[in-house]
Amino acid sequence: MTHAIRLVGFDGDDTLWRSQDYFDAAQAEFERLLGAWVDLNDARVQERLYETEKRNIAVFGYGVKGMVLSMIETAVALTGARIGAAELHRIVEMGKELLQHPVELLPGIPEAVAEIAREHEVVLITKGDLFHQEAKVRHSGLADLFHRIEVVSEKDPPTYARVLAEFGLPPQQFAMIGNSLRSDIAPVLALGGAGVHMPYHTTWAHETEAEVAPDSPRLRTVSGAHELPEAVRALSAAVPA
Amino acid sequence: MTHAIRLVGFDGDDTLWRSQDYFDAAQAEFERLLGAWVDLNDARVQERLYETEKRNIAVFGYGVKGMVLSMIETAVALTGARIGAAELHRIVEMGKELLQHPVELLPGIPEAVAEIAREHEVVLITKGDLFHQEAKVRHSGLADLFHRIEVVSEKDPPTYARVLAEFGLPPQQFAMIGNSLRSDIAPVLALGGAGVHMPYHTTWAHETEAEVAPDSPRLRTVSGAHELPEAVRALSAAVPA
Known part of the structure; x- marks a missing residue:
């Protein structure tokens, strides 16, 4: 049988x-955004973001909203909280765009x-x-x-x-x-x-x-x-x- | 029959x-946090937050992560982006505490x-x-x-x-x-x-x-x-x- x-x-x-392409694009924009505050050659932005996301999965689960919150956490940590509120708001807007992408x-x-x-x-x-x-x-x-x-x-x-x-x-x-x-x-x-x-x-x-x-x-x-x-x-x- | x-x-x-009690407490802390930047007698912080949350339900759905993102958006709008990254990070931390509450x-x-x-x-x-x-x-x-x-x-x-x-x-x-x-x-x-x-x-x-x-x-x-x-x-x- x-x-x-x-x-x-x-x-x-x-x-x-398609999904990961949009996440990749958002993470590239995140790195550019941080370029005004940190030396991108040293800061390992993508690695630090991935470490934060992985640690936060147990609290946030998967998805865009959790990624945005992990981006904010990473941005604050990497810039010693020097990054501006306008930049952090831009990260929230990136999340909204991702959530509404056709x-x-x-x-x-x-x-x-x-x-x-x-x-x-x-x-x-x-x-x-x-x-x-x-x-x-x-x-x-x-x-x-x-x-x-x-x-x-x-x-x-x-x-x-x-x-x-x-x-x-x-x-x-x-x-x-x-x-x-x-x-x-x-x-x-x-x-x-x-x-x-x-x-x-x-x-x-x-x-x-x-x-x-x-x-x-x-x-x-x-x-x-x-x-x-x-x-x-x-x-x-x-x-x- | x-x-x-x-x-x-x-x-x-x-x-x-219990659930709403924790949301209420987080919203009271949100208002205190904003008190350093805006006149709480004029700012209608809770009303503005509720307006933002209601508008964002169509994008974020219900839940803590969406509330946190709406709080950040409201804080940036109410302070004209003058609020500090440390305060916005505190809002993310409040969300993590809510998500991990016993x-x-x-x-x-x-x-x-x-x-x-x-x-x-x-x-x-x-x-x-x-x-x-x-x-x-x-x-x-x-x-x-x-x-x-x-x-x-x-x-x-x-x-x-x-x-x-x-x-x-x-x-x-x-x-x-x-x-x-x-x-x-x-x-x-x-x-x-x-x-x-x-x-x-x-x-x-x-x-x-x-x-x-x-x-x-x-x-x-x-x-x-x-x-x-x-x-x-x-x-x-x-x-x-």
């Missing part, structure tokens, strides 16, 4: 739509999601800020293709196990599609599910921290959305009992 | 645990939830920041009593309708318990469900904006958690077909 794939999960950020779907995504949705039930499982993720789903034009939309605060094996239990599905019949080995692939493989990795050209350092056996029979890697339907079919045929 | 109540929903903030259950809540959970399935339906709400549920010690925990970005009729559809339950068999007429009672009554209003001694202005017929047969009002089990029983008996 084989466990054919019955449910396919899609990640949101950098799988369905949703830009990645090439081939609408067609790939529609094709997979004809053969399987599809759900969206996305991590981060509930309010921002729901806004992006609404503006993506894809909401109607998804049977369920789950915004979760962390993508780890217990979270996937809970979500699959709510769907009443064993992990063996589930495949997850996403750009992050850490969040989309490793925890699902660990539960006995399958994964399709679709790398994005830029990835937040945090999301690259994962261990995945590259030769797993339950893992496919694709170079773009047009290869997704075939990858899901191959997994559905190959997944052992 | 009567529709007995089969599922009881609890709100989180100011229903299960969960303080309201009097009689553990007993009331346990008693209602013996007679009905109970769920937690709470609004706001996903990460912070999940942390509070985890620290409340009540998580195991709830069949499901739903963090939603807005509590309006479409949201309750979606959640009840996921539970597979008609609204007529659902009762919601909470402190907010706007978020917990009015939208559930509008769908045909029942409500138990348990007012809290302090309520955010935003949550008082609601229209509810006070003499609805599907509404009970209680003065404390010890009255909740009896109110649910009365509703269960009184709800018409």
Whole structure:
């Protein structure tokens, strides 16, 4: 008996739509802003920001608002509180712009999601800020293709196990599609599910921290959305009992 | 045929645990902080903050992080960007303290939830920041009593309708318990469900904006958690077909 794939999960950020590019741009502007106060050759601005963000995840969780608060904290620390209120306000405005950026779907995504949705039930499982993720789903034009939309605060094996239990599905019949080995692939493989990795050209350092056996029979890697339907079919045929 | 109540929903903030008190205290500290820069007799600090928060809900959603960002925006506007970076950093720290405050259950809540959970399935339906709400549920010690925990970005009729559809339950068999007429009672009554209003001694202005017929047969009002089990029983008996 084989466990054919019955449910396919899609990640949101950098799988369905562009996201990290905007964060990268905001962090570049953050560095320029600090250039008036610190020597950028010495200050390691991006490293210090990442250290602050990582430390603050336990308090803020993921998302734009937490990044903005970590930027303010980093700016105050790096400038010895000499930075002006106008610059700190500009950081808040950068966050508002990020939160209101139009949703830009990645090439081939609408067609790939529609094709997979004809053969399987599809759900969206996305991590981060509930309010921002729901806004992006609404503006993506894809909401109607998804049977369920789950915004979760962390993508780890217990979270996937809970979500699959709510769907009443064993992990063996589930495949997850996403750009992050850490969040989309490793925890699902660990539960006995399958994964399709679709790398994005830029990835937040945090999301690259994962261990995945590259030769797993339950893992496919694709170079773009047009290869997704075939990858899901191959997994559905190959997944052992 | 009567529709007995089969599922009881609890709100989180100011229903299960204290919340608005901490927001009120943070807003009082915010006003003191600004007192060094503006004349508090003229500046209408709290009104200006509430105006900013209300305008920003469409971008930030509810929760502590959005409040902190709105405080920074208000502080910069009210002081003409003269406020110092150290003060703005203090506002970020206030937010971190709010996010890490120990969960303080309201009097009689553990007993009331346990008693209602013996007679009905109970769920937690709470609004706001996903990460912070999940942390509070985890620290409340009540998580195991709830069949499901739903963090939603807005509590309006479409949201309750979606959640009840996921539970597979008609609204007529659902009762919601909470402190907010706007978020917990009015939208559930509008769908045909029942409500138990348990007012809290302090309520955010935003949550008082609601229209509810006070003499609805599907509404009970209680003065404390010890009255909740009896109110649910009365509703269960009184709800018409």
